[in-house]
Amino acid sequence: MLELIVNGRAHRVDVEPEMPLLWVLRDHLGLPGTKYGCGISVCGACTVHVDGEPVRSCVMRASAGVGKKIVTIEGLPQDGLHRIQQAWIEHQVPQCGYCHSGMIMSAAALLAKHPKPTDADIDATMTNLCRCGTYARVRHAIHALAASPVSSAGPKS
Amino acid sequence: MTIAASRREFLKVSTALAGGLALEFRFPLASHAAHGALATEVNAWILIHPDDRVVIRIARSEMGQGTLTALAQLVAEELDCDWTHVSAEFASPNEHIRRNRIWGSMSTGGSMGVRSSQDYVRKAGASAREMLIAAAAAQWQVPAAECTVDRGIISHRTTNRTLRYGQVAAAAARLKPPEDVRLRDPRDWKIAGKPVRRLDIADKVLGKPVFAVDVALPGMLHASIAQCPVFGGRLAGLDAREAERMRGVKKIVREADYVAVVADSWWRADEALKKLKISWDSAGNGELGNETIAAMLQEGLAQAKLPQARRIGDTPSALASAAKVIEAEYRSPYLNHATMEPQTCTAWLKPDGFLEVWTSTQNAEASMAAAAEAAGLPLEKVEVHKMMLGGGFGRRGGPQDFVRQGVAIAKAMPGVPVKLMWSRDEDMQHGFYRPASMVRMKAGLDAQGRLIALHTKIACPSIVRVLMPQSTMKDGIDFTAVRAFNDLPYAVPNQQVDYAMRNGHVPVGFWRAPGQQNEFYRECFIDELAMAAGKDPVQYRLSMLQDGDKHRLVLQAVVQAAGWETPLPSGWHRGVALAYGFGSYAAMVAEVSVGAKGELKVHRIVVAIDSGHVVNPDTCRAQAESNVVFGLGAVLHQENNVRHGRIVESNFHDFPLLAMAEMPKVETVLVPTGGFWGGHGEPAILPLAPAVCNAVSRATGQRVRTLPLRHLGLRSA
Numbered sequence: 015m016l017e018l019i020v021n022g023r024a025h026r027v028d029v030e031p032e033m034p035l036l037w038v039l040r041d042h043l044g045l046p047g048t049k050y051g052c053g054i055s056v057c058g059a060c061t062v063h064v065d066g067e068p069v070r071s072c073v074m075r076a077s078a079g080v081g082k083k084i085v086t087i088e089g090l091p092q093d094g095l096h097r098i099q100q101a102w103i104e105h106q107v108p109q110c111g112y113c114h115s116g117m118i119m120s121a122a123a124l125l126a127k128h129p130k131p132t133d134a135d136i137d138a139t140m141t142n143l144c145r146c147g148t149y150a151r152v153r154h155a156i157h158a159l160a161a162s163p164v165s166s167a168g169p170k171s
Numbered sequence: 172m173t174i175a176a177s178r179r180e181f182l183k184v185s186t187a188l189a190g191g192l193a194l195e196f197r198f199p200l201a202s203h204a205a206h207g208a209l210a211t212e213v214n215a216w217i218l219i220h221p222d223d224r225v226v227i228r229i230a231r232s233e234m235g236q237g238t239l240t241a242l243a244q245l246v247a248e249e250l251d252c253d254w255t256h257v258s259a260e261f262a263s264p265n266e267h268i269r270r271n272r273i274w275g276s277m278s279t280g281g282s283m284g285v286r287s288s289q290d291y292v293r294k295a296g297a298s299a300r301e302m303l304i305a306a307a308a309a310q311w312q313v314p315a316a317e318c319t320v321d322r323g324i325i326s327h328r329t330t331n332r333t334l335r336y337g338q339v340a341a342a343a344a345r346l347k348p349p350e351d352v353r354l355r356d357p358r359d360w361k362i363a364g365k366p367v368r369r370l371d372i373a374d375k376v377l378g379k380p381v382f383a384v385d386v387a388l389p390g391m392l393h394a395s396i397a398q399c400p401v402f403g404g405r406l407a408g409l410d411a412r413e414a415e416r417m418r419g420v421k422k423i424v425r426e427a428d429y430v431a432v433v434a435d436s437w438w439r440a441d442e443a444l445k446k447l448k449i450s451w452d453s454a455g456n457g458e459l460g461n462e463t464i465a466a467m468l469q470e471g472l473a474q475a476k477l478p479q480a481r482r483i484g485d486t487p488s489a490l491a492s493a494a495k496v497i498e499a500e501y502r503s504p505y506l507n508h509a510t511m512e513p514q515t516c517t518a519w520l521k522p523d524g525f526l527e528v529w530t531s532t533q534n535a536e537a538s539m540a541a542a543a544e545a546a547g548l549p550l551e552k553v554e555v556h557k558m559m560l561g562g563g564f565g566r567r568g569g570p571q572d573f574v575r576q577g578v579a580i581a582k583a584m585p586g587v588p589v590k591l592m593w594s595r596d597e598d599m600q601h602g603f604y605r606p607a608s609m610v611r612m613k614a615g616l617d618a619q620g621r622l623i624a625l626h627t628k629i630a631c632p633s634i635v636r637v638l639m640p641q642s643t644m645k646d647g648i649d650f651t652a653v654r655a656f657n658d659l660p661y662a663v664p665n666q667q668v669d670y671a672m673r674n675g676h677v678p679v680g681f682w683r684a685p686g687q688q689n690e691f692y693r694e695c696f697i698d699e700l701a702m703a704a705g706k707d708p709v710q711y712r713l714s715m716l717q718d719g720d721k722h723r724l725v726l727q728a729v730v731q732a733a734g735w736e737t738p739l740p741s742g743w744h745r746g747v748a749l750a751y752g753f754g755s756y757a758a759m760v761a762e763v764s765v766g767a768k769g770e771l772k773v774h775r776i777v778v779a780i781d782s783g784h785v786v787n788p789d790t791c792r793a794q795a796e797s798n799v800v801f802g803l804g805a806v807l808h809q810e811n812n813v814r815h816g817r818i819v820e821s822n823f824h825d826f827p828l829l830a831m832a833e834m835p836k837v838e839t840v841l842v843p844t845g846g847f848w849g850g851h852g853e854p855a856i857l858p859l860a861p862a863v864c865n866a867v868s869r870a871t872g873q874r875v876r877t878l879p880l881r882h883l884g885l886r887s888a
Contacts, residue, residue: 029436030418037438041393046385047378049561050437051511052595056823059511087378099376106368106789109235109797111375112382112511112561137832143823145511145562146235147800149834151793 018079020045021089031077035069036060038076039086047087047115051143058142061116062086068123068139087115090122098122098159105155109146117142121156130160211340213302214348215262215273216246216295219340223323225252228262230274231284232533233371234560234567235797236852237790238284240369242292244786245285248363249296249355252323252336259370264535265554278534280568280681282753282850285786289848297352299343306343307334357784357845366789371559381559383515383531388588391517392421394580395441396593398429398601401453401816402676406430410448417443424583431580433589441594456676456816464675464813468502468609471630471671478646478672480629480653484665489624493615497703501612501692501876504810506605506682507818509826512561513598516577519588520546526553527588528578531560533568541571545578564801565681569638570603599826600818603680604811606632608652610692615665620704622697622715624665627656629689632679633672647672651681655689655857660722660751661697661715677813683801684752684853687860691878694748694861699874708747708865709735721781722749725758725842729779732840733760740764743774746866750857755782755849759858761835765870770888771880773803773833773863779840782849788841795839795855802859804829807887808879833887 018025020043027042034053039045039062051059053072060072063085090096095103098118108114117140124131124139131139136153144152210218210226218226227246233239243259262274275291276283300320307325308315311332319326323336357364374381399405409430411423419439424431430449434440471477490496510531517529526546532538538555546553560567567573577591593601608631615624633649635642648670650657656668701711709730716723726749739745742764749758762775776799785791808827812819820826839855864875867885875883 033436033438037436041436041438044387046380046387049382049511050384050513050592050595052823054595054822054824057511057828091377095377102376103368103372106372106793108372108375109237109793110511110560110562111235111372114375115378118376140831143511143828143830145509145564145801145828147797147829147834148793149800149829149831150796150837152831153834 016076016080018076018084019082020084021086027076029076031075033076035062035071035074035076035079035084039071045086045088049112049115051113056143057113058120059113059116061119061142063119063123066123066126068120087119090118096122098125101155101159105151105158107148107151107155109148113142113144117144117152121152125156125159131156211344213299213340213344214295215270216292217250217299219336221337223253223256223335223337225250225257225323225336227257227259228274229259230262230267230277231288232277232279232535232557232560232563234279234533234563236284236794237369237787238279239371240367241285241786241790242288243370244363244365244367245289245293246296248360249293250300251320254362254367256323261557263554264539264557265551267536268539268550277536278568279563280533280565282755282852282854284852286754286848286850293354294352297354298348301349301352302343302346303336303339305346306339310334310339310342363786366787369790375559382512382561383517383529383558384512384561384592386517386529386558386590388517388519391588391590392433392435392584393437393440394424394431394433394589394591395437395444396429396431396576396591396597397444397447397449398597399451400600401451401456402678403456404428404451404453404816406449407452408450414443414446417446422583423447424580426579429576431576431591433580433584437592453816459676459816460814461812464607464677465609467673467675468607468630471673472609472611472628474671477628477669478648479667480648480670481657481666481668484624486624486626486665486667489665490613490615490626493624494618495616495703496613497616497700498611498613499696499699499874499876500609501695502609503607503688503691503878505607505677505813506805506809507599507602507811507826508562508564508566508682509599509828510560510562510564510566513593513595514567514573515590515592516573517588517590518542518577518581520581520585522586524548524552526578527556528553528574529556529558530574530577531558531563531567532571532574533560533563533565537568537571538574541574542578545575546582564683565685566603568681570680595823596821599821602811603637603678605682605688606634606652606679608632608688610689612692612696614696614700616700616704620706622661622663622700625659625663626667628669628671629653629656630671630673632674632677634679634681634685636672636674637679638681651686653689654686654752655693655750658751659693660720660749661712662717663715676816684856687752687857690748690750690857691860691864694750694858695864695868695875698746698861698865698868712749721756721844722751724844725749725756725779725781728840728842729758729760729777732779732838733777735760744866744869746862746864746869748858748861748865750854752857753850753853754847755780755851755854757854757858759855759862761862761866763863763866763870765867765885766888769884769886771807771867771885772888773835775836775838776859776862777838777840778855778858779842780851780854781842781844782851782854783843783845783847785841785843791841791851792839794851796837798853798855799837799859800829800834802856803833803835803863806860806863806878806880807833808881810879
């Protein structure tokens with residue numbers, strides 16, 4: 015039995031300690047927003063926040079998440095839409111949308127650290143793969159977010 | 172007609188977002204709560220709620236290309252309703268069969284979604300509008316011709332009365348549809364032609380369960396699959412003792428060419444799958460590989476007599492008398508679709524003998540047929556719930572292998588819903604690949620460098636033979652293998668196109684813009700000819716295009732937008748290419764630089780597209796960007812090699828997708844000239860490989876005749 019804190023709620027799950035966090039979220043906690051893409055930490059579709067850091071949940075053992083704050087795409091919005099999700103709609107970023115849960119989680123982590131990221135920052139940190147080719151709009155939306163005023167509380171995440 | 176709750180029962184999981192009403196996406200759950208509000212079906216395409224909300228039924232699939240929204244725009248345009256009240260839902264494939272295919276084609280490929288349904292969906296909108304007006308006129312007892320409508324409000328000016336669509340929908344539905352309706356001139360469009368927001372995006376950014384992989388049903392189990400790694404091979408032996416004892420494992424399913432493990436979570440199923448001791452019979456294909464495939468294609472090219480896809484003039488004589496003859500051989504590898512969402516199918520063989528299937532499909536009717544056949548049921552006893560596709564690109568249309576497997580696995584677990592999801596490795600190694608092909612082109616130039624004869628020999632597997640074995644090919648010619656040559660846009664008096672169908676054992680399929688490798692060959696070779704003739708590649712092309720030819724217009728548009736004649740930063744080079752396909756004309760200019768150690772950077776892509784009409788300029792631009800990325804991944808990195816009868820690559824580490832850092836600046840110029848309906852899902856990829864490779868050839872001084880570029884020692888800077 016593992017105790018995991020996901021999106022502010024404590025869950026007790028009866029899973030193997032080595033089960034990747036991704037599958038605990040998807041198949042045991044009913045949080046399918048986080049996606050499987052490669053299983054080898056290359057594509058980033060499974061990106062979640064663990065204690066505020068972007069983590070590829072397909073290669074993180076569930077047991078490593080015990081005692082940490084885990085946030086998924088479902089837990090990102092507060093009062094409706096998170097500002098990143100709003101920007102993704104505003105700039106019509108996704109196409110098929112499959113990679114964008116991970117893309118949004120990566121962008122949220124990037125902006126929390128670098129409120130005004132450069133193109134080089136974006137290239138270095140936004141390593142999520144998108145087969146549809148939404149990169150230009152991801153970059154544009156991140157720059158637009160960086161240019162827009164953030165509430166005094168800072169980016170919500 | 173009113174939609175009864177018994178028609179389909181849903182659990183509505185997506186909530187409309189405040190302000191931005193989105194997709195009326197309901198996660199179909201057969202045993203759950205009923206559809207809430209009753210809406211009136213004015214016709215098969217349009218439901219209207221008493222509170223004026225309009226639900227537009229969409230028959231085609233949505234894979235991010237924006238077809239769902241574009242079709243809704245076209246219907247709403249003619250219906251003249253309030254766009255902010257519009258949502259969309261997929262038409263039920265089962266109901267489609269029972270209502271004599273009332274929604275037309277459900278197939279979504281070939282950039283056909285909008286262009287091949289625009290006529291009848293617009294008429295459905297116009298017809299409903301006329302019926303709603305007639306219902307209001309009848310209520311007021313005035314002639315319908317005296318009534319006007321604006322955004323869902325019908326007015327009778329002289330008596331100053333109004334009725335809303337929601338108030339007259341039920342009465343309208345009882346009226347006879349008009350025999351004929353007039354469609355709006357696109358110049359008068361108010362909803363169509365505008366960059367409205369896509370209806371499916373809000374749910375996607377919230378991580379809502381819209382994809383096939385997200386399906387969750389009470390008591391559902393999960394399956395992972397291992398297919399025979401050698402194409403054509405069979406299961407020969409299986410020791411499942413260790414796997415059977417593993418936690419959560421419920422069943423091992425053995426079929427002719429695969430084994431699946433069913434467990435209570437996907438990871439447990441997949442872990443157990445790895446513990447299976449499987450022996451495969453490679454059916455004599457175990458020694459096939461790159462070399463045998465290349466030899467097969469070379470043998471095709473070596474044939475003196477081949478089926479001819481085109482013959483104009485007397486090419487052999489013209490070549491014999493040409494001032495200059497230039498010859499080149501080009502090739503390209505197999506390529507997997509690699510959709511981000513792996514192939515997935517949930518199937519539930521219910522106790523009442525009805526089969527429900529949830530899948531990401533580009534062709535719901537093909538999914539129905541595959542599911543019915545696999546289950547041994549009539550179509551009427553099958554429903555396919557269309558989910559949003561996590562990418563399609565041609566993988567999920569013709570081949571319905573994942574549906575057949577999903578149903579076969581569910582048959583082994585009667586009464587229990589089972590979700591089959593392929594691992595990435597399975598997805599990479601069991602595709603329907605873009606065909607590997609080889610082309611030999613021989614051109615004759617006259618003394619002025621003009622192209623007077625072109626002989627093209629194409630050796631390429633046939634997609635039609637693999638995916639549509641019943642269809643007859645005229646003279647053994649697969650149109651996907653010869654396109655771009657058998658409809659050469661350039662005025663060349665002598666042309667011959669020979670086709671050697673060489674199929675091999677690797678399954679081939681429709682990979683975004685099927686046959687696009689031919690544009691790579693043709694447009695790169697045209698550049699070789701321009702250089703040999705000492706001509707500018709743009710001028711050379713223009714000299715072979717008639718005045719008024721739409722190819723000419725897009726080429727001129729892109730040249731102007733790119734500033735073809737303007738100086739570039741030191742070390743940058745331009746390449747150009749021109750294409751027609753999937754209903755549209757596309758021309759592209761690429762700007763690249765190559766460093767001393769082969770560091771390649773694609774800086775800027777400018778593309779001009781003439782699709783006749785543009786229903787949503789923003790999604791059309793998004794498709795151009797998408798085509799650039801999809802095409803560049805293939806140009807720079809991707810190939811599927813074959814060794815020991817199987818695909819070598821297994822995941823994104825050895826089949827790299829284009830990354831953010833490699834993304835060039837993309838500028839899209841939409842130049843719709845009207846009068847025809849072209850597609851947007853594929854045309855912009857056609858000139859991508861040749862435009863980039865022509866620029867690279869200029870940068871390096873070495874002609875690029877094979878892909879991907881990493882074989883030439885070129886790496887992303």
